[in-house]
Amino acid sequence: MSSRRRIAVVGAGLAAVSVCDALRAQGYDGELVLFSAESGLPYDRPPLSKDVLLGKARREDVLLRPEQWYTERLVTLREATVVRAVRPHEGGLELADGTAVDADRVVLATGGTPRALPVPGGDDPAVHVLRTWEDSVRLRERLLPGTRVAVVGAGLIGAETAAVAVARGCRVTLVDPVAVPLAGVVGDTVAGALHGRHTTEGIDVITGGVCRLEHPPGGGVVLRLAGQCRSVQADLVVVGIGIRPATGLAEAAGLHVDDGVVVGPGQHTSHPNIFAVGDVARRSGHRVRHEHWEAALRGGEAAAHGILGRPLPEPGASWFWSDRHGSRLEAVGTMADAERTVLRGTPDSGAFTVLGLRDGRLVAAAAIDRGPDIRAARRIVDRGIPVDAARLADESADLRALLKR
Amino acid sequence: MSTTSSTGIQVARVGDIDDGEALRVPPEATGHDDAVAVFHDAGAYYALDDTCSHGRASLSEGWIEDGEVECPLHSARFCLESGQPQCMPATTAVRAHRVEVRDGGLWLHLGPGEGAAG
Numbered sequence: 357m358s359s360r361r362r363i364a365v366v367g368a369g370l371a372a373v374s375v376c377d378a379l380r381a382q383g384y385d386g387e388l389v390l391f392s393a394e395s396g397l398p399y400d401r402p403p404l405s406k407d408v409l410l411g412k413a414r415r416e417d418v419l420l421r422p423e424q425w426y427t428e429r430l431v432t433l434r435e436a437t438v439v440r441a442v443r444p445h446e447g448g449l450e451l452a453d454g455t456a457v458d459a460d461r462v463v464l465a466t467g468g469t470p471r472a473l474p475v476p477g478g479d480d481p482a483v484h485v486l487r488t489w490e491d492s493v494r495l496r497e498r499l500l501p502g503t504r505v506a507v508v509g510a511g512l513i514g515a516e517t518a519a520v521a522v523a524r525g526c527r528v529t530l531v532d533p534v535a536v537p538l539a540g541v542v543g544d545t546v547a548g549a550l551h552g553r554h555t556t557e558g559i560d561v562i563t564g565g566v567c568r569l570e571h572p573p574g575g576g577v578v579l580r581l582a583g584q585c586r587s588v589q590a591d592l593v594v595v596g597i598g599i600r601p602a603t604g605l606a607e608a609a610g611l612h613v614d615d616g617v618v619v620g621p622g623q624h625t626s627h628p629n630i631f632a633v634g635d636v637a638r639r640s641g642h643r644v645r646h647e648h649w650e651a652a653l654r655g656g657e658a659a660a661h662g663i664l665g666r667p668l669p670e671p672g673a674s675w676f677w678s679d680r681h682g683s684r685l686e687a688v689g690t691m692a693d694a695e696r697t698v699l700r701g702t703p704d705s706g707a708f709t710v711l712g713l714r715d716g717r718l719v720a721a722a723a724i725d726r727g728p729d730i731r732a733a734r735r736i737v738d739r740g741i742p743v744d745a746a747r748l749a750d751e752s753a754d755l756r757a758l759l760k761r
Numbered sequence: 762m763s764t765t766s767s768t769g770i771q772v773a774r775v776g777d778i779d780d781g782e783a784l785r786v787p788p789e790a791t792g793h794d795d796a797v798a799v800f801h802d803a804g805a806y807y808a809l810d811d812t813c814s815h816g817r818a819s820l821s822e823g824w825i826e827d828g829e830v831e832c833p834l835h836s837a838r839f840c841l842e843s844g845q846p847q848c849m850p851a852t853t854a855v856r857a858h859r860v861e862v863r864d865g866g867l868w869l870h871l872g873p874g875e876g877a878a879g
Contacts (some may be wrong), residue, residue, distance in 0.1 A: 370850075377849055425852060650836070653849055675836070727833050731824040756781060759826075 361386030371634025374656025477569030622662020
């Protein structure tokens with residue numbers, strides 16, 4: 357163990373940077389080293405399937421922090437440096453070049469890797485995924501007008517990518533085995549409106565599963581659909597069917613791993629000196645890993661508190677957003693937790709909100725282009741304010757009024 | 762509609778901005794290099810540079826409460842008085858300006874060192 361205090365963070369996404377930010381904000385004055393497998397300053401991922409893919413944002417536009425942040429906060433960024441092993445018993449890391457790095461605490465922020473399409477031909481060179489800056493740039497160069505693009509998976513990444521591709525003049529087919537994706541999270545009304553929008557924007561939407569990718573003699577790719585005569589012809593395929601948590605280092609270090617590195621409320625793993633944050637971590641007792649941007653941010657903050665032994669911040673309701681076809685979806689909580697729903701506004705207008713209630717309290721909200729409703733709903737959920745369904749549905753009443761005491 | 766004077770720039774009348782609301786004053790009206798958001802929170806007026814220091818959102822569209830504004834894009838919060846970030850993802854302050862209530866008008870005084878270009 358080094359005599360100097362040092363925290364090593366493996367990974368350089370939002371969760372990693374958030375840990376560093378929160379550690380400094382909490383007064384940690386030891387060394388902080390961020391190990392990034394990629395080159396360049398760490399960047400934010402949400403724009404990769406939006407403005408970066410559209411060609412509207414450059415690398416400098418999507419940096420998580422400016423260069424001076426690293427110097428001002430004494431965060432050492434080790435770019436293009438792969439960590440080969442975590443050594444809990446020796447207190448440190450081993451880099452790919454064999455160098456040993458001492459560290460009192462290690463934070464695993466290794467994220468995940470996109471799931472490959474588990475079918476014959478799924479590893480075809482025409483198949484793209486979207487996770488890194490390089491993935492986005494590579495795909496962007498190929499999204500040319502008239503290109504036939506098949507997007508497999510109509511969740512957040514797939515839907516956003518399909519929307520960008522159609523905006524860039526591609527001929528887009530979107531395939532998902534689920535008829536109305538996201539319905540469990542945002543409810544049927546919002547999910548239906550979102551998914552329906554793909555069709556009105558000119559995307560060919562198919563409910564089905566891909567069972568095989570083939571190469572016809574004339575070039576391109578053919579996607580065969582399970583149980584359907586129909587097939588999809590494409591020049592390129594984008595697969596957005598989720599990620600696999602990058603748990604290799606954790607498993608090799610003997611940590612408890614079960615669909616992610618299992619962590620407690622302060623993000624501590626089964627080893628007291630090792631923490632995990634972001635997409636790679638799964639909170640003990642939670643059925644799923646929370647892969648959203650805000651979860652990474654909050655997880656980073658929680659880890660900093662956990663490392664320093666401070667009381668943990670209040671978690672608050674989850675929140676995420678997604679941009680497609682010029683509209684913004686935002687959701688608080690999970691609609692599946694609601695026993696009844698209330699509609700604010702009219703779905704036909706394109707902008708509306710669905711509020712989910714349980715036992716007289718708000719537990720979830722989902723909205724299309726109604727940010728102020730979401731800002732208010734989030735606070736109403738967090739504060740446990742009793743709500744009346746009729747009042748919530750009344751468009752003439754501002755939701756903010758419920759928060760005034 | 763803005764009236765320039767050596768004692769500030771009139772951006773609105775008292776009563777124009779409801780409590781919990783904000784007015785976006787475009788750069789053309791002030792000569793400042795960013796739009797300025799003028800906030801009304803619980804009877805007091807504040808002004809900050811309109812563009813969030815983290816993303817590219819307009820803070821005038823943010824949530825105003827308890828002396829803070831929350832960015833509509835990623836929920837970073839800033840102190841209305843000082844412009845200092847209160848939580849992540851923002852880590853740098855937005856410039857703060859002063860609002861004077863005078864003769865029934867709201868007069869904007871651009872913050873120190875950030876004077877009007879024009």
